[in-house]
Amino acid sequence: MTTSANWPLLEADNVSVTFPVSGGLFTAKKRVHAVSNVTLSIAPGETLGLVGESGSGKSTLGRALLQLEHIADGEVRFDGQRVTHGLRSDVARLRQQTAMIFQDPFASLNPRQTIGESIAEVLRVHKKVARPAIAARVAELLTRVGLRPEQASVRPGQLSGGQCQRAGIARALAMEPRLIVADECVAALDVSIQGQIVNLLMELRETMGLAILFIAHDLSIVRRLCDRVAVMYLGRIVESGPSEAVFRSPRHPYTAALVAAIPEIDPDKTLPADPLGGEPPSPVAIPQGCAFHPRCPYAQVQCRTDAPPTRRHAEHVWSCVLMQAGDNAIFPLTGGYKDEAQAC
Known part of the structure; x- marks a missing residue:
């Protein structure tokens, strides 16, 4: 993978995005906390993966970073x-040096x-040539x-989905961007087409030095x-770090459940006995304490009331009361075992 520079191209510092929700005639208006206090950075030439279930706030964060959503x-x-x-000039510079690739290849053209x-x-509009x-x-x-x-x-209607997405990528490259948000x-x-598009993105990253936020x-x-991955749950990043470290040794139970659910080619490998159950709570009424505690099989008493502590091992960062004593300790969901939970 590309060795990224040691300075950030894009930085987000405690970014929050909320949306109003209309209430009843005699009820107070509420707000959806789509993104809550997210801090991350992307270096030149680096690819950061942003993952999580549907509704976790990934796309909203990506749009907010490009100033396409209002940041509260x-x-x-x-x-x-x-x-x-x-300054308007700084926002204009951001939009001249960034581009977005959307999910629906037909609707984006x-x-x-x-x-x-x-x-x-x-x-023509951006006077590139x-x-x-x-x-x-062209x-x-x-x-x-x-x-x-x-x-x-x-x-667009005369092309296949893969060809349309390639055209969308060409349109994004017309901006000569330094950063692409691929949503x-x-x-x-x-x-099979997914693999071709991923190969194309990898080639463009290597040849053009693009930074990519891959949602x-x-x-x-x-x-x-x-190169790195950040895991979102209910608008917050619960774990982040180098990709291999996060996938090899997930430290948050939510990440462990996601990793355990990755399909395996080996037909003899069984699916996890206890997959992650339930649905994420409503972002209008996020649970107190750790937002994941209603679904977490390892939740402690303090998880219901206290915000989870932030822990760090080198570049690997996670927010959870659980600790791992020893390099071989991993969560049961990924095939190993969990050491006794310890409160900070």
């Missing part, structure tokens, strides 16, 4: 410059425009993502693609 609290810095409530027109529009050179640049971008230059004349960009594709629920893809 905290701040975002891009290349050292604050863009949350910052204008059905009335040809593929070439969609890409040319970006080049001179007008006479636009057609050549052909170059299509070739770069594995499409033929003559496909510039077709509309579930392979979730709607067949498995997904498929942990097997994240493990293959990403």
